[in-house]
Amino acid sequence: MNAxxxxxxxxxxxxxxxxxxxxxxxxxxxxxxxxSDERNTRVLAEEYDRxxxxxxxxxxxxxxxxxxxxxxxxxxxYPQGPLYAAVTGYYSLVYGNTALERAENDVLSGEDSRLxxxxxxxxFTGRDPAGGDVVTTLDPAVQEAAMAGLEGxxxxxxxxxxxxxxxxxxxxxxxxxxxxxxxxxxxxxxxxMEEITGTDGPDPRVNRAIENNYPPGxxxxxxxxxAALQEGYTPETVVPAPDELTLPxxxxxxxxxxxxxxDASQEQRLIDSLTISCNTAFAQLGIDLGEDKxxxxxxAFGLDDEKMEIPLVVAPSGVGDIESDAALGQTSIGQRDVRxxxxxxxxxxxxxxxxxxxxxxxxxxxxxAPDLTVIDETDPEELRExxxxxxxxxxxxxxxxxxxxxxxxxxxxxxxxxxxxxxxAQVRADVPDHNWFMGFAPADEPRIAVAVFVANGGxxxxxxxxxxxxxxxxxxxxxxx
Amino acid sequence: xxxxxxxxxxxxxxxxxxxxxxEAVLLGFAVLITVVAQVIVDLTxxxxxxxxxxxxxxxxxxxxxxxxxxxxxxxxxxxxxxxPSVALLVGLGLTVIHRLDLAAEQVGSTITxxxxxxxxxxxxxxxxxxxxxxxxxxxxxxxxxxxxxxALLGIVLLALPAVxxxxxxxxxxxxxxxxxxxxxxxxxxxxxxxxxxFFAAYLVDKRDVLALASKKVAGxxxxxxxxxxxxxxxxxxxxxxxxxxxxxxxxxxLFGIFxxxxxxxxxxxxxxxxxLLLFAGGALIAYQAFGHVRARVDxxxxxxxxxxxxGYQLVQSLFGLGxxxxxxxxxxxxxxxQVPVAKSDFIASAVGEELGxxxxxxxxxxxxxxxxxxxxxxxxxxxxxGKLLAAGLAFAIAWQVxxxxxxxxxxxxxxxxxxxxxxxxGSSLVANFVLVALLxxxxxxxxxxxxxxxxxxxxxxxxxxxxxx
Numbered sequence: 037m038n039a040x041x042x043x044x045x046x047x048x049x050x051x052x053x054x055x056x057x058x059x060x061x062x063x064x065x066x067x068x069x070x071x072s073d074e075r076n077t078r079v080l081a082e083e084y085d086r087x088x089x090x091x092x093x094x095x096x097x098x099x100x101x102x103x104x105x106x107x108x109x110x111x112x113x114y115p116q117g118p119l120y121a122a123v124t125g126y127y128s129l130v131y132g133n134t135a136l137e138r139a140e141n142d143v144l145s146g147e148d149s150r151l152x153x154x155x156x157x158x159x160f161t162g163r164d165p166a167g168g169d170v171v172t173t174l175d176p177a178v179q180e181a182a183m184a185g186l187e188g189x190x191x192x193x194x195x196x197x198x199x200x201x202x203x204x205x206x207x208x209x210x211x212x213x214x215x216x217x218x219x220x221x222x223x224x225x226x227x228x229m230e231e232i233t234g235t236d237g238p239d240p241r242v243n244r245a246i247e248n249n250y251p252p253g254x255x256x257x258x259x260x261x262x263a264a265l266q267e268g269y270t271p272e273t274v275v276p277a278p279d280e281l282t283l284p285x286x287x288x289x290x291x292x293x294x295x296x297x298x299d300a301s302q303e304q305r306l307i308d309s310l311t312i313s314c315n316t317a318f319a320q321l322g323i324d325l326g327e328d329k330x331x332x333x334x335x336a337f338g339l340d341d342e343k344m345e346i347p348l349v350v351a352p353s354g355v356g357d358i359e360s361d362a363a364l365g366q367t368s369i370g371q372r373d374v375r376x377x378x379x380x381x382x383x384x385x386x387x388x389x390x391x392x393x394x395x396x397x398x399x400x401x402x403x404x405a406p407d408l409t410v411i412d413e414t415d416p417e418e419l420r421e422x423x424x425x426x427x428x429x430x431x432x433x434x435x436x437x438x439x440x441x442x443x444x445x446x447x448x449x450x451x452x453x454x455x456x457x458x459x460x461a462q463v464r465a466d467v468p469d470h471n472w473f474m475g476f477a478p479a480d481e482p483r484i485a486v487a488v489f490v491a492n493g494g495x496x497x498x499x500x501x502x503x504x505x506x507x508x509x510x511x512x513x514x515x516x517x
Numbered sequence: 518x519x520x521x522x523x524x525x526x527x528x529x530x531x532x533x534x535x536x537x538x539x540e541a542v543l544l545g546f547a548v549l550i551t552v553v554a555q556v557i558v559d560l561t562x563x564x565x566x567x568x569x570x571x572x573x574x575x576x577x578x579x580x581x582x583x584x585x586x587x588x589x590x591x592x593x594x595x596x597x598x599x600x601p602s603v604a605l606l607v608g609l610g611l612t613v614i615h616r617l618d619l620a621a622e623q624v625g626s627t628i629t630x631x632x633x634x635x636x637x638x639x640x641x642x643x644x645x646x647x648x649x650x651x652x653x654x655x656x657x658x659x660x661x662x663x664x665x666x667x668a669l670l671g672i673v674l675l676a677l678p679a680v681x682x683x684x685x686x687x688x689x690x691x692x693x694x695x696x697x698x699x700x701x702x703x704x705x706x707x708x709x710x711x712x713x714x715f716f717a718a719y720l721v722d723k724r725d726v727l728a729l730a731s732k733k734v735a736g737x738x739x740x741x742x743x744x745x746x747x748x749x750x751x752x753x754x755x756x757x758x759x760x761x762x763x764x765x766x767x768x769x770x771l772f773g774i775f776x777x778x779x780x781x782x783x784x785x786x787x788x789x790x791x792x793l794l795l796f797a798g799g800a801l802i803a804y805q806a807f808g809h810v811r812a813r814v815d816x817x818x819x820x821x822x823x824x825x826x827x828g829y830q831l832v833q834s835l836f837g838l839g840x841x842x843x844x845x846x847x848x849x850x851x852x853x854x855q856v857p858v859a860k861s862d863f864i865a866s867a868v869g870e871e872l873g874x875x876x877x878x879x880x881x882x883x884x885x886x887x888x889x890x891x892x893x894x895x896x897x898x899x900x901x902x903g904k905l906l907a908a909g910l911a912f913a914i915a916w917q918v919x920x921x922x923x924x925x926x927x928x929x930x931x932x933x934x935x936x937x938x939x940x941x942x943g944s945s946l947v948a949n950f951v952l953v954a955l956l957x958x959x960x961x962x963x964x965x966x967x968x969x970x971x972x973x974x975x976x977x978x979x980x981x982x983x984x985x986x
Binding site for chain 2: 039041056060069437
């Protein structure tokens with residue numbers, strides 16, 4: 037029996053060698069890859085030993101690390117968790133970190149090169165290394181109004197300072213409490229994650245202001261209008277506005293909202309078409325202008341299929357493929373494959389408000405060292421200039437008309453002129469429409485631009501989203517007298 | 518120059534070294550490593566030594582002193598590496614379990630029960646059984662007399678959880694437990710040993726028949742058709758375990774051990790070939806028929822695709838191992854508690870994370886030493902039953918370690934076997950102490966000088982190996 041025994045002994049040696057080779061592959065060859073995998077929460081756990089910097093809104097900490105007496109020395113807390121969840125994200129042992137906690141992780145954790153000198157000093161002074169603070173551009177009044185407006189619905193609000201691009205508000209619903217995902221109890225964290233994502237309902241972790249894009253519906257008519265004005269149209273130019281429009285080379289009939297009539301004469305001024313959001317007029321106008329003009333103007337406004345960082349990653353907006361004139365007609369009223377993020381909608385409004393100059397949106401105002409010295413400050417930056425100041429003025433005039441006497445009347449503010457545009461986007465026949473509003477105020481000297489999106493709101497942009505925008509703008513001005 | 522050669526017929530017994538001194542020194546090292554490791558864990562995690570540390574050190578030392586003294590008295594010629602290897606693995610296991618206890622407390626988890634003290638009790642019980650077995654069983658050959666009783670016992674132990682209601686026997690989908698009064702016992706661990714003893718006795722009895730060849734195909738001498746009975750029975754038994762207890766690991770373990778013992782007994786490679794064919798068939802059926810087997814295989818092929826579900830554990834294990842790298846995070850320095858059930862099934866990944874590649878490979882090498890010393894015992898021992906038994910037991914450890922560590926490191930699908938001596942779990946620990954006691958007993962017989970002062974062996978009584986055909 038000894039011959040087979042020796043062979044078995046050698047086989048065992050071979051099997052164990054296989055084990056050792058495999059362990060070498062994991063712990064040496066793949067070590068770096070596994071260690072730095074973002075789903076590996078071990079490195080995160082190491083960071084818990086250091087005081088992480090705060091995320092600040094208007095002097096108040098919305099994410100702050102507090103000392104604990106358990107093994108992870110600091111606990112991440114979010115004093116107003118659900119209100120700012122879309123901006124802060126969470127900082128989780130189990131699920132890693134998201135939103136600003138992720139995008140500004142280097143600063144918050146103290147790894148950022150701008151904190152380098154201080155870290156060297158820490159080494160010599162024996163001071164515990166700490167992370168830097170991130171001061172956001174958010175306005176608490178705007179944020180609160182936005183979240184209050186979205187109460188009970190699925191949607192998002194973005195508010196911008198049109199002249200700088202500073203993000204004044206960024207809200208997304210449904211929301212969640214990041215504190216409960218950032219505790220030190222993995223069991224409780226998993227239970228809460230199951231609670232918020234285990235249902236059929238919308239995922240609260242998604243920031244609907246920037247991570248998803250949606251069909252903009254009639255908001256897109258502003259871009260078509262801009263293209264028309266660029267081509268020499270004026271707000272007074274009379275355009276065809278039939279009751280129904282047969283799309284070229286098809287038998288598909290395009291009608292207006294609720295099959296309503298735009299004008300008994302089957303034509304109307306461009307400003308009136310925008311005011312009542314006439315579908316047939318804009319579909320025909322888009323077809324008349326041609327794909328290139330529409331596509332170029334959309335890209336000039338930022339619907340160019342490119343991602344953006346604010347520093348959170350923003351999903352691309354774009355017009356999609358336009359295979360035919362029929363498709364172009366549908367594209368021109370914001371249907372078909374046109375997609376916009378809510379931030380992009382706010383940027384379109386802000387561009388018109390800012391004399392045609394689009395500012396780069398940003399969420400981080402300044403970065404501070406742990407001793408509160410400012411180590412970096414964001415300078416407003418011009419991103420694009422899709423239209424001239426003159427065309428911007430003409431568009432503003434048309435948008436004022438929308439709010440004054442058109443579909444956006446619910447956005448009116450006392451003692452102030454508001455400019456805006458509503459959007460009601462069809463999704464599928466069996467699903468309620470998306471409701472949009474974008475606008476800015478005061479129309480003559482804009483200080484805030486807002487976009488509101490309510491997913492499957494079921495009403496129109498005018499009656500669902502415009503009132504939310506109005507409340508957000510009102511809250512902004514209330515704080516400033 | 519050696520002194521004058523005396524009577525060439527037999528050297529006096531006292532000249533064959535017992536190597537008990539070697540064993541004592543190695544055990545001392547094992548205890549030292551255990552205690553130092555425990556101190557490091559405490560200091561790293563909590564910053565101070567726990568008050569029970571002194572008691573623990575005395576206790577663990579006493580365990581191995583007793584075991585050593587018993588071996589010295591009742592198995593003086595036993596292999597000196599077996600017990601120290603076990604001591605090192607058990608000590609390291611206790612340390613890692615204690616370390617994970619601390620992690621659970623520090624993270625503020627709701628589970629506050631400490632497992633390390635419980636495991637120490639189990640280890641004590643294991644040593645007690647080890648001692649009892651060495652004292653009671655003076656000659657391993659007596660076991661062969663109980664072969665069929667043990668076979669019956671083995672089958673009963675194996676089948677018990679399948680028959681019991683799921684409320685008593687099922688944990689995480691596998692029906693392999695008996696849970697009484699807060700204790701969980703895996704009878705399969707004991708069944709394994711009973712069945713190995715039976716296989717050894719049975720195969721010694723039948724090996725001549727089973728070695729008969731009928732025809733030769735492609736260089737393989739195939740056995741006669743009617744001799745396929747036993748291997749088919751073992752195969753069916755394994756399949757039954759898989760079906761009724763959903764225990765992939767034990768199924769694979771039992772079948773593998775039987776086929777290898779059959780091969781050793783008959784010296785016919787064709788049995789390995791037949792075993793492999795049967796295994797492939799069984800694996801194919803299992804994959805097709807059982808969702809849990811399919812899920813295991815799919816998860817193994819791409820754990821990252823199932824990271825939020827079935828693959829979570831394996832991925833966490835891989836993250837731990839990768840983060841540990843060459844040298845590890847140091848005892849108490851890593852996050853091995855990120856891996857669910859790190860104390861039992863995934864203890865090796867905790868070792869790999871905190872002690873690094875070097876630590877994990879060292880553990881694998883200690884297992885290798887244990888197994889190869891067992892197989893060496895089998896080579897040296899004179900009786901056929903002892904040979905097969907030692908080989909079967911040693912291979913059982915090897916096969917189990919390979920399947921478990923392969924699973925935890927993603928080399929093989931996960932099966933749910935325990936890591937011998939290292940992992941948390943009373944049945945496994947106690948059963949493996951019994952297993953090692955048997956190996957120690959056989960190794961004592963293997964190295965003990967033959968009939969030291971007796972008259973020259975008469976030809977008729979000579980061991981069979983001496984007679985050349």
